[in-house]
Amino acid sequence: MTRVTVNEPAIQEIDWHKVPREVACSRPDWFAAWVTRDDPPALQYQVFEHIAYIANIVTRAIRKGKGRLIINLPPQHGKSLFLCRWLVVWILEHWPDLRIVSASYSKDLIYGHSSFARDQFDQRQELNTSLKHDNKAVGRWNTHTGLGGLYSTTIGGAISGFSMDVGLVDDPYKDWADAWSPATRRKVKQWFDSAFYTRKQENTTMIILHTRWHPDDLSGYLLKDHPDDWQLIRLPAIAEQGDPMRRYIGSPLCPQLHTLESLMGNKQSQGIWDAVYQQDPKGLGDDALYKHFSETRNVSDTVLLNYDLPLHISIDFNKRPGSHMLIGQYDKDADMITTVDEIYGDRWDTIQIMRDFTDRWWPQNCKHKSFSEINVFGDSAGRSESIYTSDSGYRIMQRVLQPLGVPVYKRVPKKAPDIIDSVLATNDALSDINGQVHWLIHPRCKKLIRDLREVMPDEYGKPDKDADFTLTHASDAERYRVHRIRPLRINEPSGRVNV
Incomplete structure (x- = not known):
């Protein structure tokens, strides 16, 4: 031209x-x-x-x-x-x-x-x-x-x-x-x-x-x-x-x-x-919420645990359909998030899901090696006390994890991140602007994969929680973790968009 x-x-x-x-x-x-x-x-x-x-x-x-x-x-x-x-x-x-x-x-x-x-x-x-x-x-x-x-x-x-x-x-x-x-x-x-x-x-x-x-x-x-x-x-x-x-x-x-x-x-x-x-707002509301997700790029059975890195647990506290736990890690040098497993049971509460982790998952994966520390991620709402037990979700987790003998650190913000911000950070981890993948998921994490494939946005560009009550929980748990690990920071016009 x-x-x-x-x-x-x-x-x-x-x-x-x-x-x-x-x-x-x-x-x-x-x-x-x-x-x-x-x-x-x-x-x-x-x-x-x-x-x-x-x-x-x-x-x-x-x-x-x-x-x-x-x-x-x-x-x-x-x-x-x-x-x-x-x-x-x-x-x-x-x-x-x-x-x-x-x-x-x-x-x-x-x-x-x-x-x-x-x-x-x-x-x-x-x-x-x-x-x-x-x-x-x-x-x-x-x-x-x-x-x-x-x-x-x-x-x-x-x-x-x-x-x-x-x-x-x-x-x-x-x-x-x-x-x-x-x-x-x-x-x-x-x-x-x-x-x-x-x-x-x-x-x-x-x-x-x-x-x-x-x-x-x-x-x-x-x-x-x-x-x-x-x-x-x-x-x-x-x-x-x-x-x-x-x-x-x-x-x-x-x-x-x-x-x-x-x-x-x-x-x-x-x-x-x-x-x-570019003045071409395709927007978060045009298709699936996690539009950068691709099973070809983001799902791989080669994802393995690295015992030299801290173990990450992210959790979504929910009574219906039940709490969800995702297990993974983050390699800072490679800038790679991994999700290797998920734990879920119909209407399971925090104690049930934590018992499954300590009684089943931990012995299966830590028989010969262990991790230097466990990092816990999730929604700040997990700090709230139950009206029945006066226990918060994170307090329960801390108590159940203590017998493992591994230091446990809570990586939960005092205030929940902006939902749109965390969605953008999640999409960037799935595939950034240059097509680089920063998040790999093992195919056994079926609920998470279904979420990333099927969760749609509501009219505000946030996860639509009314369309299907069985969706959003696994992805919410990981969304909190992804945003905590690598929040998206953009030099936006006039300081008016802070992501």
Whole structure:
């Protein structure tokens, strides 16, 4: 493929002092660069190639009217600075009678955009548009004509008494958890349909811009279910086949802001990478919860006990259908988790499952060799005392294991990990972003294998515990262990996703 740059192949080398005003003001990206040409270098607007591509489309939509644009970009690529700040200034400089509504999940965020645009008209003498002096509040201000201006609100906020010629929605969700909440997604859709969309006029152009988080987020809803014909501008962080900007496959969207190396440093979880960076949210809810599980890759009868490593026991305390125990190890040098056996009995309680371990499993496997220590993993709920015995599950385990003469260490967090976090960590152990396997399971662990193959997500992206009560228990036990051993840590945008 021949690489084609957008419009001006050397646009960042332009001396904006030599560009006539009427040329620079013909489109918002050039306008921003021209207006800031005498600002300190750090404040001068830079027109990156992907911004120029977006500006072409946005300029046509604003001039023509009736536009419906969805712009999906990875985080920290300048979308808000351009579309929620400089685009607003450019529009009102050209058409001071136009009314703009701008919305976001955060009041601080949207008021920051509003203050920026307002200050340009207040402080830059070269601009023709000025502010109406008696109406300059940060949330709602008017131009000198008294007709046009900007109304800023939050998602869910009222927009009463203010019709719009241009509507902007920037970041309708706070973070990953917000976008994965069905209640929040419903709230965003209802607000869009009942409040935001109803303020449109005959020629209103609407621009929705946000990083993708979920298949059914606002972008997904508008593309699949909304009656209007929405144009999608999807620019992934790393170019794929058929890239709209005709980039080479594998090239970064904006190397001046994020090099290929820095982007690849975030490429640890496939689900997050696809959604947040590639703008293609396949999501946790599209198929089996543990979508990285493969019996070909993860199940092997060559998995053996290594008596030089600590023995791991993970347990899920449950009365119906019964408690589940998984037995395995972790080789830190090889970064490999193993599960070699499982113990389960119908409606077995903690004492029954522990007696089976000490009376049957231990003598069978430790007749000639033993382990230096036993590490116990599980849900923090196991700390709770039984209303019948005043014993916690872990206290029972400690008492039953004591006669073995091996040190026992409890590797249980005081607070249960976030379920989505632990699911992502489990999928990463099954197969990471590079296809490397970090978890091998012996085929005798039939309940665990069935779980990993069949457990489906609920609407929150968590294990669906209502579909089949016999599922999730074995995988829950190991999910606690996997997350405790190798939690997934990702350098996510703005610190808003902490996995």
